[in-house]
Amino acid sequence: MKPRLSLKQHIALAYILLAVTVASVFSVVSYISVEIVEEQVIDVRLARITDGLIGALLQGQVPDAPADVSVLRDAAIPQALQQLPAGRHELTLDNQHVHAVLRDYGGSRYAVVQEVDELEHTELIILLSLASGFAVSVLLAVVLGMLSARRLIAPVAALADAVQRNAGSTELPSLNAQDEIGVLARAFAKRTDELQQFLQREQMFTGDVSHELRTPLTVMLGAAEVLAAQLADQPAQYATAERIRRVAGETAQRVSALLLLARAAETLDAPCTVLNAIVEAEMERYRPLLQGKTIEYLLESSEQVTAHVRPELAGIIIGNLLRNACQHTEQGSIRVQLGAGQVVVEDSGIGMPQRVRERLFERFVHEGHWPAHEGSGLGLSIVKRVADHIGWDVRLETVPGGGTRFVLSFPALPTTQTS
Template sequence: MKPRLSLKQHIALAYILLAVTLAGVFGLVSYISVGIVEEQIIDVRLAKMADGLISSVQQDQLPNAPADVRFLRDANIPQALRQLPVGIHELTLANRHVHAVLREHGGSRYAVVQEVDELAHTELIILLSLASGFAVSVLLAVVLGMLSARRLIAPVVALADAVQRNAGSTELPSLNAHDEIGVLARAFAKRTDELQQFLQREQMFTGDVSHELRTPLTVMLGAAEVLTAQLADQPAQYATAERIRRVAGETAQRVSALLLLARAAETLDAPRTVLNVIIEAEMERYRPLLQGKTVECRLEWREQVTAHVRPELAGIIIGNLLRNACQHTEQGSITVQLGAGWLVVEDSGTGIPQRVRERLFERFVHEGHWPAHEGSGLGLSIVKRVADHIGWDVRLETVPGGGTRFVLSFPALPTTQTS
C-alpha cells in the first residue's frame, strides 16, 4: 500500500502546485502576448507599408522603403517567394528569418520583405526569461512551502509530542491559542483529564475493595486454621476444614494481587521469581476440578525458569489459564510446557468457538459454551490486564484437531539446568 503524505508534505505540495499553476498561466499569457505583439508590430506594419509602396509605384513615384525593408517587384522577387500565395508569410530566406507580404496589383506581383532575426532573438530571450521565471517560481515555492509547512506544523508536532509522552493536561502547548490548534489542544486536555480521573477512580475502587476484603478474609483464615486444628482427629471434617483454610488463604493472596494492580506498573517491585513453583502450586490448587474426569494433567520442563515478577501477579495469570483448562476439558490431557521466556497451557477440550476468539480477552466474554461452566466472563480479561500490567504477552493459538492452547511470553532470565 502506497504510504500517505504527511501534513507537512501536503502543505508544501499545495505551495508547489499553486506556483506551477500561476507561473504556467502567466507564461502562457505572456507567450500569447508575444505572438500578438509580433503580429501587430511586424505583420500589420508590413501590410500597411506594402499598400503604401504599391500606391507610390502606381502613381509613378519612387517608393521610399525603410532601410531594413526590401521592396521587390516581379522578376526581382526570389523564387521561394514567387511560389507563395498572396498574403503575409513567415519563412527563412537565404539563411535569414524574414516576414514577407505578397501583393498582386495591375498585373504585377509585389513583395515587401523584412528581416526579423533580431526580433526572433529578442523573442527567444523573452521565452527563455519566462522559462527561467517559471523554474525560479517553482523552486521558490518549494523553499517557501517547506519553511511555511514547518512553521505551520510546529504547533501540531509539539502537541503530538506532548500527548505521546503523556504530558499532563496543563502541560499541553497551545492551550491559550485562539486558532484550530488551540481548539485541538483544549480537546486533548479535556480528554486527558477525563481519562486520568477515570483511571484514578478505578485504581481507588480496586484498592478500596481489596483493602476492605482483607479483614474478613483474615478472620475467615484464622477461623479455618482453628477449625482445622480442632478437627485433626476427624478425617472427613478435617478435609473440609482444610479446604476452607486453603481457599481462604488463596483468596487472600488474590486480594493482595488486586492491590498490586491498583498501583502504577512502574512503582511495583519485581523480584526474581521461580515460575516452576508457582505452576506446581496452581496445578495442585485446581486438581479437584478434574475429579471424576479421565483427564491427565502434566507439567513438562527441563530447567528452572525465573522471571522478574511479583508471585501474586504471576499466580493470577497462570491460575486462570489452568482453571479454564480444567473446567473445559472432559477427557484427554492438559499439558503445561515451560521454557525460558515462554509458557504454554494446552488442553484437548472442544476448543473455543470462532465467534468468541475475536473478543476472547474482553470482559464478560465467556471462554466456553458449556452452561455448567459459565462464569462471570472475567477470567481471561483479568489475565490480559495483568499481563499488560507487568509487560507480558498472552495469545491464543489454533490447535490442529481441536483443543485450546494459550501461549505466554515474558522477558527471559538465565536458566538453571536440572539434573
C-alpha cells in the same frame, strides 16, 4: 509501508504546489498572449505595408519600404517563395526567419518580405524572463513554505511534546490561545484531567475493595484451619474443611495481587521467582474442573525456569489461562510447556470463533460460546492487563486441528536442569 509526510512537510508542499500552479498558469497565459500580440502586430503591419508597396509598384513608383521589409517582383522572388501559393507565409530564407505575403496581379507575382529576427529575439527574452520568474517563484515558495510551516507547527509541536512528557493539564502550552491550537490544548487538558481522575478512582477502588476483603478472608482462613483441626478424625468432613481453607488462602493471594495491580508498575519490586512451582500449584488448583472428563493433563518442563516477577501476578496470568483451558476442553489433552522465557498453555478443545479472537482481550468478551461455562468475560482481559503491567507478552496462536494455544513470553533468565 511508505512513511507519511509530516504536517510541516504537508504545509511546505502545499506552498510549493500553489506556487508551481500559479506560476505555470501565469507563464502559459503570458506566452500565449505574447504569441497572439506578435501575430496580430506582424499581420496587421505587414498587410498595411504590403498594400502600399505593391500599389506603388503598380503605379510605376519606387516603393519606400522600411529597413526590415523588402518588396520583390517575379524573377527577383527567391525560388522558395515562388513555389508557395498566394497569401501569408512564415518561413526561413537564407538562415533568417521571415514573414512573407505573396500576391498575384496582372500575371505578375509580388512578394513583400519582412525580417522578424529582432522580434524573435525579443520573444526569446520574454520566454527567458518567464522561465526565470517561474524558477524564482518556486524557490521563494520553498523558503516561505518552510518558514511558514515552522511557525505554524511550533505551537502544535510544543503541545505534542508536553503531552508526550505527561505534563499536567495546567502545564500545557497555548491554553489561553483563542485559535484552533487553544481549542486543541484545552481539549487535551480536559481529557487529561478526566483520565487522571478515572485512574485515581480505579486505583482507590481496587485498593479499598482488596483491603476490605482481606479481613473477612483472614477470618475465613482461620476458621477453616480450626475446623480442619477439629475434623482430623473424620476424613470426609476434613476434606471439605481443607478445601475451604485452601480456597480461602488462594483467594487471599488473589486479593494481594489485586493490591499490587493498584500500584504503579515502576513502584513494584520484581524478585527472581521460580515459575515451575507456580505452574504446578495452578495446575493442581484447577484439576477439579477436569473431573468426569477424559483429558491428559501434562506439564512439560526439563529445566528450572525463573523470571523477575511477583509470584502473585504470575499466578493470576497462568491460573486464568489454565482455568480457561480446563473449562473449555471436554476431551483430549491440556499441555503446559515451560521453557526459558516462555510458558505455553495448549488444549485440544473446539477453539475460538474468529469474532471472539478479534476482541479476545477486551473486557466483557466471553472466551467462547459454551453455555455451560458462561462467565463475566473478564478472565482474559485480566490476563492481558497483568501481562502489560509486568512487561510480559501474551498472544493466541492457531492450533492445527482445533484447540487453543496461549503463549506467554517474558525476559529469559539463566535456567538449570531439573531431574
